[in-house]
Amino acid sequence: xxxxxxxxxxxxxxxxxxxxxxxxxxxxxxxxxxxxxxxxxxxxxxxxxxxxxxxxxxxxxxxxxxxxxxxxxxxxxxxxxxxxxxxxxxxxxxxxxxxxxxxxxxxxxxxxxxxxxxxxxxxxxxxxxxxxxxxxxxxxxxxxxxxxxxxxxxxxxxxxxxxxxxxxxxxxxxxxxxxxxxxxxxxxxxxxxxxxxxxxxxxxxxxxxxxxxxxxxxxxxxxxxxxxxxxxxxxxxxxxxxxxxxxxxxxxxxxxxxxxxxxxxxxxxxxxxxxxxxxxxxxxxxxxxxxxxxxxxxxxxxxxxxxxxxxxxxxxxxxxxxxxxxxxxxxxxxxxxxxxxxxxxxxxxxxxxxxxxxxxxxxxxxxxx
Numbered sequence: 001x002x003x004x005x006x007x008x009x010x011x012x013x014x015x016x017x018x019x020x021x022x023x024x025x026x027x028x029x030x031x032x033x034x035x036x037x038x039x040x041x042x043x044x045x046x047x048x049x050x051x052x053x054x055x056x057x058x059x060x061x062x063x064x065x066x067x068x069x070x071x072x073x074x075x076x077x078x079x080x081x082x083x084x085x086x087x088x089x090x091x092x093x094x095x096x097x098x099x100x101x102x103x104x105x106x107x108x109x110x111x112x113x114x115x116x117x118x119x120x121x122x123x124x125x126x127x128x129x130x131x132x133x134x135x136x137x138x139x140x141x142x143x144x145x146x147x148x149x150x151x152x153x154x155x156x157x158x159x160x161x162x163x164x165x166x167x168x169x170x171x172x173x174x175x176x177x178x179x180x181x182x183x184x185x186x187x188x189x190x191x192x193x194x195x196x197x198x199x200x201x202x203x204x205x206x207x208x209x210x211x212x213x214x215x216x217x218x219x220x221x222x223x224x225x226x227x228x229x230x231x232x233x234x235x236x237x238x239x240x241x242x243x244x245x246x247x248x249x250x251x252x253x254x255x256x257x258x259x260x261x262x263x264x265x266x267x268x269x270x271x272x273x274x275x276x277x278x279x280x281x282x283x284x285x286x287x288x289x290x291x292x293x294x295x296x297x298x299x300x301x302x303x304x305x306x307x308x309x310x311x312x313x314x315x316x317x318x319x320x321x322x323x324x325x326x327x328x329x330x331x332x333x334x335x336x337x338x339x340x341x342x343x344x345x346x347x348x349x350x351x352x353x354x355x356x357x358x359x360x361x362x363x364x365x366x367x368x369x
Contacts, residue, residue: 005341006302012295020287021152024143025280026068028158028166032275035059039272046268051094052138053271067140071271073262074098075133075230076117081262089263098267102136102227106220108193118227120215122189122199133262134217135274137226144224149284150198151185153219154178156279157232162252165277176279178203179232181219188221195222202232228274233258252276289368296334296363304329304357328356334363 035043035058042059052072058065074095075081082089082096089095100115107116107124120129139148158165160175167175184198200217217228234257252261252273261273304327305311311329330352336345347365355361 004307005337006296008294012297014293014295016291016293018289018291020289021149021284022145022287023282023284025282028156028279030057031055031068031278031281032272038276039269044275050091050267051098052136053268055275066142068143069140070138071135071274072098072138072267073133073135073270073274074100074102075262076100076103076130079132081133081230081259090265091267092263094267095262098136099133102225106192106194106197106218106223106225106227118218120199120229122191122197122218124191129215131217131227131229131231133230135226135228135230135270137228139224139226141224143285144283145285146288147195147221147286148219148224149185149286150188150196150221151181151183152282152284153184153198153200153226154180154283155226155228155281158277158279162276166279177232179216179228182213184219192220194220194225197221200226200228230258230262291369292367294336294365294367296365298331298355298361298363300357300360303331303355306330326356326358328354331355331363334365336365336367 030043032038032041035041042061043056043065045054045056045060047054052070054060054070055068056065057068060067074097076099077096079099082092103115103117107118110116116124118131118134120131156176156178158167158176160167165175179200179202181198181200188196188198190196197218197220199215200219201213202216203213214231215229216232217226219226233252252258252265252270261270265273306329332349332352334347334349335343336347338344345365345367347363349363353361353363
């Protein structure tokens with residue numbers, strides 16, 4: 001008769017990882033306009049501290065409302081937008097603090113202990129162009145789960161007039177530009193303390209060498225954060241990337257450009273300006289499912305008897321017709337125990353398995369977490 005417990009060997013246990021993906025579409029109507037008239041909306045929550053704005057999928061006071069993402073903006077202390085004159089730059093200190101805080105978490109520090117600035121191509125040690133101002137979109141874990149799937153993020157922004165941002169007044173085509181992390185599944189960076197991140201580029205047209213796709217931001221996959229450069233809203237003659245028919249910047253509320261929006265507006269007003277131009281955001285999230293698989297190997301001489309009280313009647317095995325018959329049992333449950341023989345997990349079989357000395361079997365038990 002076999003012992004009650006059987007010890008797993010190293011070859012009896014293996015681990016696997018499965019990535020599950022879900023498509024997340026966010027329409028511009030939801031972000032700006034479904035629950036009220038822009039810039040107000042019952043699904044938009046502003047705070048007394050004025051540091052960021054939250055967007056919900058329903059009126060945020062509703063018990064069924066889900067937090068979608070937060071919007072804020074900031075710039076580096078040495079950015080041209082930064083100013084010590086409070087009459088020129090509203091919430092100047094807060095906007096600098098936001099940039100520094102996000103840079104600390106997402107980019108880290110250099111050898112001297114200074115905060116690293118956001119880098120356009122992610123090659124921090126090689127210098128290169130820095131992104132000193134822009135918008136931060138922090139997606140909730142409800143949407144991004146464990147991470148945003150690399151190469152799946154797209155964001156469309158209207159470049160038309162302020163009254164009709166999705167019109168064709170400012171660019172050729174349908175008036176929208178697409179921002180995406182194209183080919184990020186094969187080309188991403190790992191030099192961030194927050195995990196992996198990719199480069200956002202924007203399709204703005206064609207030249208003699210082919211598509212024009214300038215770099216316009218960074219996407220941090222595990223953190224679920226988008227950093228969108230303010231260059232998206234400037235025309236090329238001003239150092240931006242906007243290729244417009246009228247050669248004008250994208251106007252914000254009050255016919256201001258992005259500079260006036262960043263320096264002369266509250267953070268919540270700058271967030272409103274971005275929401276007004278969002279046509280669509282979509283990405284696939286990722287849920288990491290880790291599994292441990294236990295192969296419970298039952299040899300021919302294992303578990304041919306049962307310790308269940310109903311297995312015996314008057315000291316006889318009830319499942320045997322004759323005393324000369326081989327012992328037999330029916331396996332219905334597998335228990336996984338600790339080294340101290342404490343029950344940790346129980347697996348129920350869909351149907352009982354007949355076991356006698358003439359057969360062997362392997363029961364595969366998978367634990368997901």
